[in-house]
Amino acid sequence: MTLNLYLDGKVGIWRKGMSSNTRTRSRYLTPPVIIILLILMYIGPYAFVYGRTATWTFPRIDERDFDAFEGVEPSVSRVANLTSVKSVGGAQEATYSLNVGILDRKFLDWIGFPLVLEVNNFNFTASGISQGKIILECSHFETAFPKPTGSEPWYIYQPLVDKYDDYTLDVSCRGDASAIDPAAQTMPIMLNYSISTTLVGDRNDKVRSWTDSQSTEIRDVRSL
Amino acid sequence: MTDYISEKGEGGGGGLWRILRDKAGGGWLGYRGLLAIIFFTPQIGVFAYWITYTDITLGAAMFYLTLIPFMIALPLTALLPGKSGITPKTLGIIAVMALIPYSIYDWARVPMNLIFGIPFWDHWFDWGNSILGTTATSATPTGTIFTYEQLTTGLISHIMRGWGLGIGYYFLVRKVTLVSAFAFGWAMTIFYWIVFPVWVLTDALPPWIWFFTAWESHMVFALGLWVAPKIFNYYRRSY
Numbered sequence: 001m002t003l004n005l006y007l008d009g010k011v012g013i014w015r016k017g018m019s020s021n022t023r024t025r026s027r028y029l030t031p032p033v034i035i036i037l038l039i040l041m042y043i044g045p046y047a048f049v050y051g052r053t054a055t056w057t058f059p060r061i062d063e064r065d066f067d068a069f070e071g072v073e074p075s076v077s078r079v080a081n082l083t084s085v086k087s088v089g090g091a092q093e094a095t096y097s098l099n100v101g102i103l104d105r106k107f108l109d110w111i112g113f114p115l116v117l118e119v120n121n122f123n124f125t126a127s128g129i130s131q132g133k134i135i136l137e138c139s140h141f142e143t144a145f146p147k148p149t150g151s152e153p154w155y156i157y158q159p160l161v162d163k164y165d166d167y168t169l170d171v172s173c174r175g176d177a178s179a180i181d182p183a184a185q186t187m188p189i190m191l192n193y194s195i196s197t198t199l200v201g202d203r204n205d206k207v208r209s210w211t212d213s214q215s216t217e218i219r220d221v222r223s224l
Numbered sequence: 225m226t227d228y229i230s231e232k233g234e235g236g237g238g239g240l241w242r243i244l245r246d247k248a249g250g251g252w253l254g255y256r257g258l259l260a261i262i263f264f265t266p267q268i269g270v271f272a273y274w275i276t277y278t279d280i281t282l283g284a285a286m287f288y289l290t291l292i293p294f295m296i297a298l299p300l301t302a303l304l305p306g307k308s309g310i311t312p313k314t315l316g317i318i319a320v321m322a323l324i325p326y327s328i329y330d331w332a333r334v335p336m337n338l339i340f341g342i343p344f345w346d347h348w349f350d351w352g353n354s355i356l357g358t359t360a361t362s363a364t365p366t367g368t369i370f371t372y373e374q375l376t377t378g379l380i381s382h383i384m385r386g387w388g389l390g391i392g393y394y395f396l397v398r399k400v401t402l403v404s405a406f407a408f409g410w411a412m413t414i415f416y417w418i419v420f421p422v423w424v425l426t427d428a429l430p431p432w433i434w435f436f437t438a439w440e441s442h443m444v445f446a447l448g449l450w451v452a453p454k455i456f457n458y459y460r461r462s463y
Contacts, residue, residue, distance in 0.1 A: 034459060042323060045330030046379060049345045052337065053375060057345075061370055111346050151278045153423075203370045 065201030068107035092177035101168025118200035126193035136175035325448030326386025348378025409446025
């Protein structure tokens with residue numbers, strides 16, 4: 001039996017069972033009306049998607065982006081490690097390593113999926129002062145902090161999200177070695193720093209800057 | 225009387241063997257299977273994109289696995305056996321009927337978004353981006369994928385898959401039955417349940433409601449497969 005004959009039989013039985021009201025109703029459901037109804041049925045979900053995108057998806061993304069921008073914190077270590085002292089042009093130059101970065105980058109996107117906020121153009125400058133003398137100066141630019149690409153398998157992606165949630169790096173600082181006491185293992189300084197970076201979320205970006213001062217300790221790690 | 229899938233061209237054997245092959249070249253190992261695969265190619269393209277963890281862009285995958293097969297297949301339809309029963313009119317009827325299943329599939333996901341907040345268009349941005357590429361412009365300085373352009377492109381690729389799957393089903397079956405429609409729906413559900421958690425990162429480790437939504441929407445798709453020929457035949461005979 002062909003499909004059509006099969007369907008004809010079924011439809012025939014169905015139509016015999018229809019009441020006169022149903023028959024009347026079917027007269028109004030003429031092909032043009034059916035076509036219009038089908039078109040409406042067809043485009044309905046997509047109209048819904050565009051409407052929801054404008055009123056729910058994009059506002060939700062924007063809200064979560066800006067919450068994430070406000071949620072991050074700068075991190076500047078309270079210890080600057082003295083790593084070497086070298087003679088440069090007759091002067092003694094000390095090199096320090098200072099750990100800095102951005103914390104709490106992890107956030108949930110519009111569908112509740114964990115993401116890591118993109119950190120670009122990270123610019124760090126600092127000067128360490130003790131007793132009116134500049135002990136060290138730092139200037140570091142990082143093009144972009146690492147983050148998962150989003151194309152990794154889940155078992156790789158998830159640990160990367162946690163790994164890059166708080167991301168720090170060691171920046172190199174320099175200063176006149178004669179300004180420090182060579183015999184002292186540690187030395188307190190006042191570190192004035194400034195951080196500027198571009199944060200990029202799902203749909204938005206924002207430049208955030210922090211300027212602050214904190215007491216920091218110079219620790220001589222050359223013998224370690 | 226229009227028979228959207230003709231029995232002409234059959235011959236030899238019966239049962240399972242007749243489904244797989246007949247003397248006129250029909251069956252799953254003949255033109256029916258071939259046409260079904262051709263219309264499954266948008267899905268095959270996205271599958272390549274998924275299992276390579278998006279290393280193969282959707283644009284490239286659909287170029288090699290959808291567009292090229294279509295370009296080759298279309299001229300080859302001239303070689304369809306005269307008794308195959310697959311005519312341009314048949315193809316047109318199937319194409320119109322296949323609009324219904326995936327359309328109500330999307331409708332079935334609307335309440336899941338309104339009730340549970342599960343969107344069904346989140347991947348459309350990814351697909352659109354993978355096809356179009358994302359570059360920062362003055363309008364989108366962050367190079368975001370969340371634009372209407374990406375959404376529209378992703379939507380079109382979504383439609384191609386749903387429509388193609390429906391057309392493929394109608395080529396595969398000689399007679400539309402509730403059993404075959406729901407078998408097809410279950411096959412799609414299981415495919416979805418496996419592929420997304422394993423390969424598609426943004427739906428990894430989904431909650432139970434995600435699995436339910438996937439099942440519910442594909443069952444509605446199956447219902448659409450079954451009911452579409454009934455609607456078509458009823459109104460064709462009435463007017």
